[in-house]
Amino acid sequence: MSHAAARSLVAAVVVVVVALEVAAVALVAGVAPIGQPVLYAVSAVVQAVAGATIVWNYPRHRIGWLLVAFALFGALFADAALSYGSRGYVEGWPGATQAEVVSLTSWVVAGLGLDLLFLLFPDGRYLSRGWRWVPVVWFLGAVLAVPGWALNPRLGKSLTGGVNPLAADAFPVEPAFAVGTVLICCSLVASVVAVLVRFRGSRGVERSQLKWVMLAGALLVVVLPISAALWTAWPPIQYGPALALPLLPLAVCVAIVRQHLYDIDLVISRTVAYGALTGVLSATYAAVVLAVGAFVSSPVAAATGALVVAVAFWPIRTRIQDAVDRRFRRARHESRQVVAEFVERLRRGDAAAETVEDALRTAVHDEALTLGFRSGAATYDVRGRPQQLEPVPGRRITSIDAGQQVITLVRHRDADAQLVGEVADAGRLALEIASLQVELRRRLEELDTSRSRIVAVADEERRRLARDLHDGAQQRLVSIGLDLRHAQHALNGSAPAEVDRTLDGAVAELGNAIDDLRELAAGLRPASLDQGLGSALRELAARSPIPVEVRDVPDRFPRELEAAAYFIACEGLTNAVKHASADRVVLRFAREQDHLILAISDDGSGGADARRGSGLLGLIDRARAHGGSLTIDSAHGTGTQLTARLPCE
Amino acid sequence: MRVIVVEDQALLRDGLVRLFTDKNHDVVGSLGDTNGLVELVTATEPDLVVLDLRMPPTFTDEGATAARTLKADRPQLGVLLLSQHVDRSSVVDLVAKPGFGYLLKDRVFEVDEFIDAAQRVAGGGSALDPKVVSALIAAHDEGPLARLSARERDVLSLMAEGLTNNGIASRLFLSARTVEAHVANLMTKLDITDSDERHRRVLAVLSYLRATH
Numbered sequence: 001m002s003h004a005a006a007r008s009l010v011a012a013v014v015v016v017v018v019a020l021e022v023a024a025v026a027l028v029a030g031v032a033p034i035g036q037p038v039l040y041a042v043s044a045v046v047q048a049v050a051g052a053t054i055v056w057n058y059p060r061h062r063i064g065w066l067l068v069a070f071a072l073f074g075a076l077f078a079d080a081a082l083s084y085g086s087r088g089y090v091e092g093w094p095g096a097t098q099a100e101v102v103s104l105t106s107w108v109v110a111g112l113g114l115d116l117l118f119l120l121f122p123d124g125r126y127l128s129r130g131w132r133w134v135p136v137v138w139f140l141g142a143v144l145a146v147p148g149w150a151l152n153p154r155l156g157k158s159l160t161g162g163v164n165p166l167a168a169d170a171f172p173v174e175p176a177f178a179v180g181t182v183l184i185c186c187s188l189v190a191s192v193v194a195v196l197v198r199f200r201g202s203r204g205v206e207r208s209q210l211k212w213v214m215l216a217g218a219l220l221v222v223v224l225p226i227s228a229a230l231w232t233a234w235p236p237i238q239y240g241p242a243l244a245l246p247l248l249p250l251a252v253c254v255a256i257v258r259q260h261l262y263d264i265d266l267v268i269s270r271t272v273a274y275g276a277l278t279g280v281l282s283a284t285y286a287a288v289v290l291a292v293g294a295f296v297s298s299p300v301a302a303a304t305g306a307l308v309v310a311v312a313f314w315p316i317r318t319r320i321q322d323a324v325d326r327r328f329r330r331a332r333h334e335s336r337q338v339v340a341e342f343v344e345r346l347r348r349g350d351a352a353a354e355t356v357e358d359a360l361r362t363a364v365h366d367e368a369l370t371l372g373f374r375s376g377a378a379t380y381d382v383r384g385r386p387q388q389l390e391p392v393p394g395r396r397i398t399s400i401d402a403g404q405q406v407i408t409l410v411r412h413r414d415a416d417a418q419l420v421g422e423v424a425d426a427g428r429l430a431l432e433i434a435s436l437q438v439e440l441r442r443r444l445e446e447l448d449t450s451r452s453r454i455v456a457v458a459d460e461e462r463r464r465l466a467r468d469l470h471d472g473a474q475q476r477l478v479s480i481g482l483d484l485r486h487a488q489h490a491l492n493g494s495a496p497a498e499v500d501r502t503l504d505g506a507v508a509e510l511g512n513a514i515d516d517l518r519e520l521a522a523g524l525r526p527a528s529l530d531q532g533l534g535s536a537l538r539e540l541a542a543r544s545p546i547p548v549e550v551r552d553v554p555d556r557f558p559r560e561l562e563a564a565a566y567f568i569a570c571e572g573l574t575n576a577v578k579h580a581s582a583d584r585v586v587l588r589f590a591r592e593q594d595h596l597i598l599a600i601s602d603d604g605s606g607g608a609d610a611r612r613g614s615g616l617l618g619l620i621d622r623a624r625a626h627g628g629s630l631t632i633d634s635a636h637g638t639g640t641q642l643t644a645r646l647p648c649e
Numbered sequence: 650m651r652v653i654v655v656e657d658q659a660l661l662r663d664g665l666v667r668l669f670t671d672k673n674h675d676v677v678g679s680l681g682d683t684n685g686l687v688e689l690v691t692a693t694e695p696d697l698v699v700l701d702l703r704m705p706p707t708f709t710d711e712g713a714t715a716a717r718t719l720k721a722d723r724p725q726l727g728v729l730l731l732s733q734h735v736d737r738s739s740v741v742d743l744v745a746k747p748g749f750g751y752l753l754k755d756r757v758f759e760v761d762e763f764i765d766a767a768q769r770v771a772g773g774g775s776a777l778d779p780k781v782v783s784a785l786i787a788a789h790d791e792g793p794l795a796r797l798s799a800r801e802r803d804v805l806s807l808m809a810e811g812l813t814n815n816g817i818a819s820r821l822f823l824s825a826r827t828v829e830a831h832v833a834n835l836m837t838k839l840d841i842t843d844s845d846e847r848h849r850r851v852l853a854v855l856s857y858l859r860a861t862h
Contacts, residue, residue, distance in 0.1 A: 475660075485757075521734070535737055
């Protein structure tokens with residue numbers, strides 16, 4: 001059957017059920033109280049709609065069809081038939097009493113729906129082939145119980161007319177009814193056992209689904225016997241089954257269609273807790289009223305009882321809830337415990353806030369739980385790396401707020417929504433600290449990036465300046481010098497000797513100016529750096545006032561790295577000459593994995609300290625700007641060694 | 650002497666052209682970059698090409714590249730490189746060739762010395778700027794050059810500049826005999842067999858520098 005056809009069919013059945021129930025209520029109106037027919041009508045309609053909802057979503061789901069079919073059966077053979085019988089008896093319609101008999105016997109068949117529901121829920125399949133015999137037993141029981149009850153003279157007491165017109169002496173009704181009922185009960189018990197067996201072996205979604213049905217079943221188990229016991233003693237209890245029965249189809253529907261939206265453990269715990277609370281408070285009230293009423297008037301006793309109950313409400317509620325949580329929501333209890341312990345270790349300094357993600361994963365038993373920390377417009381993981389945190393099928397994102405601000409996003413299983421919220425609440429301190437750390441780390445990274453950028457820009461600027469000096473100012477001075485020489489030549493001895501001397505002097509000054517500019521440019525950024533670190537350093541060594549030994553200069557590196565190494569060497573050398581009164585400096589290179597190591601050792605006075613003077617600080621900055629580091633080893637009297645480690649990948 | 654001047658800065662190019670013209674040399678062509686240089690050399694058969702080291706398009710070592718091309722086809726052609734600063738590695742393979750010179754640009758202020766150097770290069774000799782020489786020597790402070798005394802290094806530098814023993818003697822205010830003794834000593838220290846021919850000595854030294862680079 002196609003999806004659309006299935007939907008049309010269940011919609012039609014729902015319409016029929018509603019029509020039948022409306023008719024049933026209308027028929028009874030005027031001849032009998034309509035309270036019970038209305039409640040049973042509601043019950044049948046709820047079951048039909050619940051089944052239809054399942055079919056609407058999953059057209060092939062047997063449970064949906066089961067609910068719909070038995071809702072229709074109940075509407076027709078139990079409710080409509082009973083109403084027809086009641087009204088027909090008054091109006092003298094044909095077959096009225098027979099309809100009543102059918103209605104009062106229908107439970108034998110209707111109960112099979114419950115039997116099958118327990119056996120087939122939640123996936124519409126038997127646990128194993130052996131369980132197929134359970135409904136067969138019911139069927140055999142029904143074959144005996146239906147005639148055993150329909151033909152039974154005792155049924156007459158329940159009929160409006162008081163006499164069962166179908167009563168037959170020829171058929172052994174009592175033995176048939178007794179054996180049939182036993183078989184039916186056995187089948188029902190077996191179906192309940194099937195649910196329990198299924199529950200024991202279940203996990204995850206199936207377990208939650210079974211819990212829904214078991215909760216509704218447990219309520220029925222409580223309500224139905226109480227209703228039966230008090231059926232005649234306290235007539236209002238007759239509404240009980242009608243109110244309780246729709247719970248089962250509702251639970252089935254929620255379990256199959258919307259299971260992930262609700263936390264069944266929470267529902268169970270709340271139900272049990274408030275049930276117990278009601279019981280305890282009622283008993284307290286009754287006891288107080290009885291005890292106090294022995295001494296004073298009953299209004300005072302009632303007021304005292306109310307007061308005691310009001311005062312006891314919160315403490316009792318809290319205790320009961322705790323006890324129930326421990327029993328029914330062990331997962332939640334243990335999860336909170338795990339997180340609370342983690343926060344405690346964090347307080348003591350035994351745990352790092354960065355491990356909060358692991359703690360939450362352990363707490364909710366979900367290795368794929370992911371935390372995202374908001375900083376600016378982006379999201380970062382717990383180690384400060386940017387990440388995209390999107391919902392994926394079966395997982396959603398919950399945001400944890402501090403004040404007005406979202407600090408953390410948690411991506412978790414849909415089913416864990418409630419649990420994650422509570423666990424995150426317990427671990428809020430850890431989340432806030434982790435969030436601040438991520439923020440701090442990101443800021444530091446930004447700082448490093450901007451430092452590198454500044455150094456790179458400054459280096460490029462030096463390079464540009466040096467080139468401008470060479471190609472601009474120096475060239476111009478050379479051509480002016482040439483002009484002067486030409487003028488001198490043109491004068492050709494005709495000018496006074498003084499003019500000749502002046503021109504010679506001017507040209508000599510130009511030469512000095514060019515030398516100065518050359519030195520300046522070399523200091524800004526030696527052109528020899530274009531030819532590699534080796535040539536630049538050898539040139540630097542040649543210019544140095546003290547002997548400088550350059551050892552093991554490695555091959556070419558990226559331009560920025562060579563500039564960094566060069567300026568570190570330069571500054572280190574200046575330092576050795578100026579401050580350490582060294583006689584000799586050694587520049588040594590080495591390559592360790594992906595780092596270029598540059599060591600500058602002198603034999604000077606030592607005692608260098610980065611906190612005094614900006615030279616060494618500048619070196620440290622430069623090394624860090626390239627993601628490297630610089631260590632200063634300088635005891636008094638033993639010389640100084642600067643060691644720069646620069647990453648070169 | 651027939652000269653071609655290749656220099657990208659117009660003012661400087663004109664100044665160089667005038668300098669040679671003033672000294673009665675024949676400037677047979679001038680260019681702003683190395684495009685068409687080989688054709689111009691073929692057409693005019695000059696004795697000397699004066700080249701700026703850094704020229705368009707990249708302003709790195711176009712002059713050295715052009716010098717290499719020219720010397721490959723015409724080993725006899727004199728090539729004189731000019732630059733603003735010492736660029737050792739661009740020229741290290743060229744310095745040992747006969748008829749090659751490398752001077753800083755401001756050497757042109759000493760017009761007579763400059764013209765001397767240019768003529769020496771045009772005649773198959775060498776002319777290296779003292780700063781170039783000291784950069785070359787500084788690059789080898791780990792090798793056998795470390796065994797030379799300060800005075801011997803001075804002598805070697807001047808030899809490398811292309812000066813004769815007499816020239817070295819007058820530059821250093823020493824007697825010619827003393828200079829000869831220094832030359833003999835440093836040749837021994839450098840394990841270079843001496844010969845009478847002056848350029849051979851220089852070239853030997855420069856070859857040595859290049860070989861140990």
